[in-house]
Amino acid sequence: MLLSRNSVHARLTGLVALLLLSVILALYVSVRLVTESAIRQGASDRLAVGLRVFEQLLDTRAAQLRDGVVVLAADFGFREAVASGDLPTMHSVMLNQATRIGAQIALLMDDQERILASNVPGMPAGAYFPHTAALAIDSTLGRGAGVVVLGHEPYLLVEAEIRAPLPIARVVMGFHMGQDMAADLRSLVNLEVSFAAIGRTGESHVESTLAPDEVRVLLPAWQAGDLPDGMEELELDGRSYLTDELVLASEPDYRMIAFVHSSLDEALASFHELDSRMLLIALTALLVSLLGAQLLARSISKPVRQLARVAERVGQGDYRTPVELHRNDELGSLAGALNHMQAAIAERERRLAHNALHDPLTGLPNRALAIERLENAIRTERPLALLHLGADGFKAVYDACGASCVETAIQTFVHRVKSALPAGASLARPVVDEFLVQVDALGADASVGLADRLLQALGEPLVIEGHEFRIETRCGIALYPIDGVTADDVLRRAAIAMRDAAAQPGRLQLYQQGRDHAYDRQITLVRDLRHAGERGELLLHFQPKLDIRSGQVQQAEALLRWQHPAFGMVSPGEFIPLAERTGSIQHLTAWVIEAVLRQLAQWGERGVSVQVSLNISAEDLMSIDLPDRVRDLLGRYRVPAEQLVFEITESAVMQDQGRALAVLNGLRALGIHLSVDDFGTGYSSLAQLKRMPVQELKIDQSFIRELDEASDDAVIVRSTIDMSHALGLKIVAEGIEHGHSLDLLERWGCDVAQGYLISRPLPAAAFEHWLAERQRLPVSVE
Amino acid sequence: MSRTFIRRLVALGVCLLAAPVEAGPFSATLVDAQGAPLAHAVLSLHAETPAGTPAPAVLDQIDKQFVPYVLSVRRGTAVSFPNRDDIRHQVYSFSEPKRFELRLYQGTPSEPVVFDQPGVVVLGCNIHDWMLGYVYVTDDPWHAVSDAQGRVRFDDLPPGRYRVTLWHPQSPAGQPQPAGELAMTDAALKRRFTLDLASPPATPPAAPASSPFADAFQSKSRAAQP
Structure with missing residues (x-):
């Protein structure tokens, strides 16, 4: 699995690595500082010791050489030769001895420092020896030894007195202070050694155990007189040396100085070993700790990934598989919590699913x-x-x-x-x-x-x-x-x-x-009813009402008809209940009121005066602004309110009596007549009837249709007529189809009759015609 | 102490040998330029009177030192060099008047050395570098070496005229210095001479202080002797 850079795994590993690296770095730096300082101190100590040893060695060397010369001086034959002035013998003995002790220079002078014999160029016999002072008692190397520069090259000179037995001459021998001596000394003090003869006028000669390249770097500074003073660190051709010096001779025209150099690089070389060891240790430690961090991180991140997978699974809706993580730490309790949560979610989801379907x-x-x-x-x-x-x-x-x-x-x-x-x-x-x-x-x-x-x-x-x-x-x-x-x-x-x-x-x-087709028809009717008025599919029929006592027809009931474009004429018995159920009845009522008023207005213009009743539904009685709307319409069509009768069913008032009565009173106040329709089918009490501002009752046609003297209906009809009259209400009977029914009603004092016996509902024009015909002809029911 | 005593005895003996019976006493005091008495200085008197055959002289080596430090002899004197030490010496001289070398020896060598030329002979020992002695060889019949007080005395110096010569190891250029003439009468004469030295008078060099090693070596070699 590839790990992202931000994973716990990677972070933990990185943190451990960083910590370790900083510890190692700090360790390294401090070790390096301490070691370097110790190395420098060591080098400086070594140099100081080396310089003392060097000085001692040089003394010893001089003493040894002097001893050699002294031995020569004590040689009886030599002394005899000197004492006897035998120059050739003197010369040969001297040179022989010089060779024996390895001296490059041999010189004999008398007690007046006049040279008797010499192998030194520029110091012939007869000349005076010029370097007596260098060999004096206060010279660096003690009496009888000293360093001089001869022909720009440094020599260690030693002398001895020849006694016979009084001093009669001195023999001087010189040893070149060159590479050989420097190398000798180096092998003894384990330090690089340089001899420098620095002339006052700039000419210099250097003999050194240092590499020629290093000397080349050194020389110009020395020639310029920039000599190290005390212990100093020199950088020679990329290598570092700690250098100290010993002035061997300081003459008016030259100085002779010995330098010892302690190589810092060599000392530091051991530190390079330490460096590589530390690097090895650091790498090993890093590797081991990274491995450890990996293991630690894995022990954390593996269960975390496992938990993440479980969470994902829960997200996808799997609540069954529990987390298998048996640990005693925080991750273990997290796994437990996750299991618990899983179960809880499963239960809640089950309940939700149940609720969604139950x-x-x-x-x-x-x-x-x-x-x-x-x-x-x-x-x-x-x-x-x-x-x-x-x-x-x-x-x-x-x-x-x-x-x-x-x-x-x-x-x-x-x-x-x-x-x-x-x-x-x-x-x-x-x-x-x-x-x-x-x-x-x-x-x-x-x-x-x-x-x-x-x-x-x-x-x-x-x-x-x-x-x-x-x-x-x-x-x-x-x-x-x-x-x-x-x-x-x-x-x-x-x-x-x-x-x-x-x-x-x-x-x-x-x-x-096929019942579902009827149902479909209803759906279509409900849908189309809403727009029937606008489309001109609605029309009014008028059924005349006969005033029984006078035989005159001055009233009619407006009945709504719907000419549906697909179904043809739809009966009100079908679409009125639909309109009532679907809430579009008010719409229809409004249309009817306006249509009736318009018709009344037309008739009024032609001198036809009819009182027209129309049906108001229970819904209409709930709309408190009905009286206002009707008044506006009355005003607009200039129709007297007395020409309108609103028929209401008993049950219409039952829903919200207070409101219904308010509307009814409002209508009555306009002068509109109110009639209770289908009386006898509901449960209205006389007390209710009395509270309503109505002027007439309309006995339901079910009582009238088969009316004869002996039936139960006759009792109901007669008593209803009597009661209404007692209450001051006019009574209307509808559904009259037979002549004897009309006779009975006339006998019982019914006021108005309506039914097929008189006329079926007629279109407006037909009704007007029917009315005109009837007025012209004498009254004839049949 | 004993060395000083012996030295005095020897000086006395020399004087006795040299003094003629009939002569009067002559004494002189030798001082250096600072007026300090000068020991180991030779005063010789030259006279026209002929001298007899010189008597032999002895120059001992005692305690690794020449005794006396300065010996004056007439030309032709035979000087023997007896070795009183229990070690050998090799006495030599590279000096012009008398070159010789007595090979390593013990006791008194059989042949004395005859100093037949006047002059200063410096003596050394080839194996003891510090050993230094002088033999002053002169033609003058009268000569003596001053004592520690710088005194010399001739008891029986006959009257007459003498040319005085002075010498000391630190004489200028090591050469004898003429010191005027002397007129001797029967009366005793006392003179004082001043000698300018090239360097301060050197005391006779003593043997270096013995080291424990040398002592041990010495006592052992002594014990080995019969």
């Missing part, structure tokens, strides 16, 4: 799950029956004792349904007061039987908190594959059957073939 109150599957189950069953092509239950009456429960009662009622209801269901049936609650029962392999007969048992069980009243409620239940049944081959069809048709069942005495309906 009704929270009853725990029953909701619509989505019901559809899914249905689809599953259909996918396997198993025959089934779908029962759609609709329950009415929960609102009454709510009104009586509130929401908690409704919940209890629904739960009890569901419990009853469940107990009546066979095993294998599945119950769902798609809507508040509707239920679906899906039963596999159930035919038409069996399903009707089951529905019947259900309805019987649910017919028992519910007792909630002491109240008794009756829940009206209806059931529609659709069968797969008979009534539909898709879940949608089956569902829809079961719903249609349920709606149809409402009209059935047993409140049970198997889906009827």
Whole structure:
């Protein structure tokens, strides 16, 4: 696995490496500083010691050489030769001895320092020896030894007295201070050695054990007189030396100086070894610690990655696999927490999924799950029956004792349904007061039987908190594959059957073939009704009302007709309830009022004076601005309010009596007559009737249509007529189709008659014509 | 102490040998330029009177030193060099008047050395570098070496005229210095001579202080002797 630069793994490793490197660096620097200082100190000490040893060595060397010369001087034969003035012998003995002790220069002089014999160029016999002072007692190397420069080259001179036995002469021998002596001394003091003869006039001669390149660097500075003073560090051709000096001779015309050089590079060379060792140690330590860091980091990052993988898995919805991490540290507890979280999420998700597919109150599957189950069953092509239950009456429960009662009622209801269901049936609650029962392999007969048992069980009243409620239940049944081959069809048709069942005495309906087309028609009507007025598809028919006592017709009822472009003439019995259900009835009423007023205005212009009644729905009575709108229209069409009669049903006032009465009073105040329509079908009491500002009652046609003297209807009609008159109300009977009915009503004192016996509803022009004809002809009912 | 004593005895003996019976006493004091008495100086008197055959002389080597430090002799004197030390000496001279070398020896060599030329003979020992002695050879019949007080005395110096010569190891150029004439009568004569030296008078060199090693060596070699 590739590691990113920001991973814990990489960071930990980097941190360890950084720490270690800084420790090593600090160690290295301090060791280096200490070592270097120690090396310098050591070199300086070595140089100081070396210089002393060098000085001692030089002394010893001089003493040894002098001893050699002294031996010569003490030689009896030599002395004899000197004493006797035998020059050739003197010369040869002297040179012989010089060779023997390795001297390059030999010289003999008398006690007056006049040279007797010499092998030194420029110092012939007879001349005086010029360097006596160098050999004096206070010379650097003590009495009888000294350093002089002869012909620009340094020589160590030693002398000895020749006694016979009194001093009669001195013999001087010189040793070249050259490479050989320097190398000799170097091997003894283990330091580089240089001899420099620096002339006052600039000419210099250097003999050194240093490399020629280094001397070349050194020489110009020395020639310029820039000599080291005390211990100094010199940089020679890239190499460092600590240098100290010893002045061997300081004559007026030259100086003779010996230098010792301690090589710092050599001393530091041992440190280079230390360097490489430290580098090795550092690398090893780095490697080992990186390895350790890797292991440590892996022990952390591996479980972290494992946890990350688990978290990812949880994110993808896998809650089953637990984290397998058995550790006692923080990661272990994190793994535990993750497991716990996983379980918690799984539980919560399960609950969410359940809630998404179930009704929270009853725990029953909701619509989505019901559809899914249905689809599953259909996918396997198993025959089934779908029962759609609709329950009415929960609102009454709510009104009586509130929401908690409704919940209890629904739960009890569901419990009853469940107990009546066979095993294998599945119950769902798609809507508040509707239920679906899906039963596999159930035919038409069996399903009707089951529905019947259900309805019987649910017919028992519910007792909630002491109240008794009756829940009206209806059931529609659709069968797969008979009534539909898709879940949608089956569902829809079961719903249609349920709606149809409402009209059935047993409140049970198997889906009827084609019913869904009727349903489609309703949908289309509802959709088109909204625009029917604008499209001019609506029109008014007028049915005359006969004043029974005078035989005159001065009133009519305006009835709405809808000429649908596809379905043709649609009856009000079909579209008015649709309009009421879908909330477009007010729209229709407004249209009717305006159309009636317009017609009245036209008729008024032609001298036709008719009082026209029209129907107002319960919804209209809820709109408080109705009186204002009507007044505006009356004003606009200049129609007297007395020409208008608004017919209202008893039940329309029941919903919100205060509001309805306010609207009615408003209308009455305009001068509009009010009539109670379909009287006798509702439950209106006389007290209610008395409160309403109405002027007439309209007995429902169901009482009139088959009216004869002996029937129960006759009693109701007669007593209603009497009561109305007692209350000062006019009474209108509608639906009159037979002459004897009209006779009876006339006898009983009914005021107005309406029905096919008088005339069917007529278009406006036909009605006007009919009216004109009737006024022209004598009164004839038949 | 004993060395000083012996030296005096020897000086006395020399004087006795040299003094004629009939002569009167002559004494002189020799001082250096600073007036300090000068020891080891030779005073010689030249006279026309002929001298007899010189008597032999002795120059000892005692304690690794020549005794006396300065010996004056007449020309022709035979000087023997007895070795009183228990070690050998090799006495030599490179001086012009008398060159000789007595090979390593013990006791008294058989042949004395005859100094037949006047002059200063410097003596050395080839194996003891510090040993230094002088033999002053003169033709003068009368000669003596001053003592520690710078005194010389001739008891029986006959009257007459004498030419005086002075010498000292530190004489200028090492040469004898004429010091005028002397008229001797019967009466005793006392004179004082001043000698300018080239360098301060050197005392006779002593043997170097013996080292424990040398002592041990010496006592051992002594014990080995019969």
